[in-house]
Amino acid sequence: MSHPEPLTTTEAASVPLLWHGDVVVVGGGSAGCAAAVAxxxxxxxxxxxxxxxxxxxxxxxxLDTFYGFYAPGRSDRVVEGIGWELCRRLLSWDQAFERPNTYGAGTGVTYEPEALKLAWDELTEEASVETLLHCMVSRVVMDEERITEVIAETRAGSGRIRAKVFIDASGDAELAWRAGAAVERPGGERRVQPLTATFRLGNVDVTATPPGELHRLMRAAAESGDFALPRTEGSAHRTVLPGVVHTNMTRVNGVNPLDPWELSAAERLGRRQVHEYTRFLRSRVPGYADSYLLGVSTRIGVRESRRLVGRYVLTRDDVLSARRFDDDVAQCGAPIEDHAGGSSTIWQYVGGDGDPTGMTYGVPYRSLLPEEVSGLLVAGRCLSATHDAHASVRSMAQCMAMGQAAGAAAAIAVSAGRPPAEIDVAELRTALMDGGALLDSPSRPRTREP
Ligand SMILES: Cc1cc2nc3c(=O)[nH]c(=O)nc-3n(C[C@H](O)[C@H](O)[C@H](O)COP(=O)(O)OP(=O)(O)OC[C@H]3O[C@@H](n4cnc5c(N)ncnc54)[C@H](O)[C@@H]3O)c2cc1C
Structure with a gap:
């Protein structure tokens, strides 16, 4: 579909002003919430x-599990700051617990999604963030290369929102794309990871079938021709709620999530797969005979779509060589986890592609900065990274760490009266560490998972 032209200030002037202030964050996911709080x-x-x-x-x-707070093979955290504050709150409510990853991606923090919504409401309110829900940004307004306003669609019609700095935490690089920054997007030869509809089942005895046995039963069911199971692995894990499991099993391949027709078809196919996996679990897997479908993900999960091509593009080599940068604003020890299409998943670890090493690499500030557009930062899964690097850095803990970095950078830019690309990065790193972020955690000898 065609690239939407940004509006000029004159063209946008007839749209009523809805809000003006210092910083606008578009997208209230892991990255956007942390950015707004920071x-x-x-x-x-x-x-x-x-x-x-x-x-x-x-x-x-x-989802219901944060990965990326811990690197595989290490028992100390590699991300703290706002993300870990969120976890502490959920843990203190008994709405979260730590558990080892099924495949060795490091310890995860499994939480109750309804409690997560409440925890973000609280953290944003306590920080005096103003929040507009049910509000969709549709256009950007530019003064030369600087983004000055966005147009948002609300139930009361269109409104203009003005700020000094904008943060694109939309997951799909919506603002960067609309403002004319270079982006990488699906289509042609460019692979994107498959989409997954998750689901929860109630009245399950999850201890009755260990993961290895579940995968064997999946393969047997698929080979028998009795069940259409596009992925014969994946996770069905216990949750905060007794007798309830959360799954990550379905797989919708070959979809461009930015194509409205393909995305609509993927939602329907993902839902059909959920019912097929439920039928399989109920009829073939010990512990599931009397289970029932509690709910399907609110929307199909999109792992990868459009990404910024920014001042630095994080690469597979950066990940595998555990590279550090002078302008690191976050760190990551998560393996490259490429769902790659087909029925299997490829895992490669930081610092080597064999066993987990516990090493981390840095996420440079430049990978949050567009080259062509001023007044804009990007955070979360639409950062500037290649397909392979993205398959490592996209975990929610890293999205929160990037969000915290973008939010802190935006505030420094506002108070210094400079564009985000011209702030003092040393000042930013100090502000992040003062805010609890972990930036320079040395590699440790291998330790056992707790
Ligand atoms: C199936 C699946 C399984 C995964 N498993 C895990 C896992 O177990 N653990 C883990 O840590 N990570 C996992 N990931 C990766 C992780 O979930 C994502 O990379 C991460 O959540 C992205 O966070 P984000 O804040 O960048 O984007 P999102 O969480 O996607 O948030 C973007 C937000 O922007 C909003 N938005 C978009 N456009 C607009 C607009 N124009 N106006 C207003 N709002 C807008 C959206 O509604 C959305 O709420 C998984 C991902 C998928 C899809």
Missing amino acids: AARAGARTLLVEAAGFLGGTGSAV
Whole structure:
């Protein structure tokens, strides 16, 4: 579909002004919520704009486990700051617990998604973030190369939102694309990871079937021809709620999630797969005979879509060689987890492609900065990275860490009266560490998972 032309200030002037302030964050997922909290805590008047009726994004709509706080093979955390504050709150409510990953991606933090929505409501309110839900940004307004306003669609019609700095945490690089920044997007030869509809089942005895046995039963069921199971592995794990399991099993391949027709078809196919996997689990897997479908993800999970091509593009080599940068604003120890299409998943670890090493690489500030557009930062899964690097850095803990970095950078830019690309990165790194972020965690000898 055609690239939407940005509006000029004159063209946008007839749209009523809805809000103006210092920082606007578009997208209230892991990255956007952390960005808004960081910017507001640093004193910037901050608006968070979210298309859905709740905060947490993919974390609330599709998932229930944060990865990336721990690197595989290490028992100390590699991400703290706002993301870990969120976890502490969920843990203190008994709405989260830590558990080893099925495949060795490091310890995860499994949470109750309804509690996550509430925790983000609280953290944003406590920081005095102003929040608009059910509000969809549709256009950008540019003054030369600087983004000055966005147009948002609300139930009361269109409104103009003005700020000094914008943060694109839309997951799909919506603002960067609309403002004319270079982006990488699906189509042609470019592979994107498959989409997954997750689901929860009630009245399950999850201890009755270990993961290895579940996968063997899946393969046997698929080979028998009795069940159409596009993926014969994946996770069905216990949750905060007794007798309830959360799954990550379905797989919709070959979809461009930015094509409205393909995305609509994927939602329907994902839902059909959910019912097929439920039929398989109920009829073939010990512990599931009397289970029932509690719910399907609010929307199908999109792992990868459009990404910024920014001042630095994080690469597979950066990940596998555990590279550090002078402008690191986050770190990551998660393996490259490429769902790659087909029925299997490829895993490659930081610091080597064999066993987990516990090493981390850095996420440079430049990978949040567009080259062509001023007044804009990008955070979360639409950062500037290649397909392979993205398959490592997209975990929610890293999205929160990037969000915190973008929010802190935006507040520094506002108070210094400079574009985000011209702030003092040393000042940003100090502000992040003062805010609890972990930036320089040395590699440790291998330790056992707790
Ligand atoms: C199936 C699946 C399984 C995964 N498993 C895990 C896992 O187990 N653990 C883990 O840590 N990570 C996992 N990931 C990766 C992780 O969930 C994502 O990379 C991460 O949640 C992305 O966070 P984000 O804040 O960048 O984007 P999102 O959480 O997607 O948030 C983007 C938000 O922007 C909003 N938005 C978009 N456009 C607009 C607009 N124009 N106006 C207003 N709002 C807008 C959206 O509604 C959305 O809420 C998984 C991903 C998928 C899809």
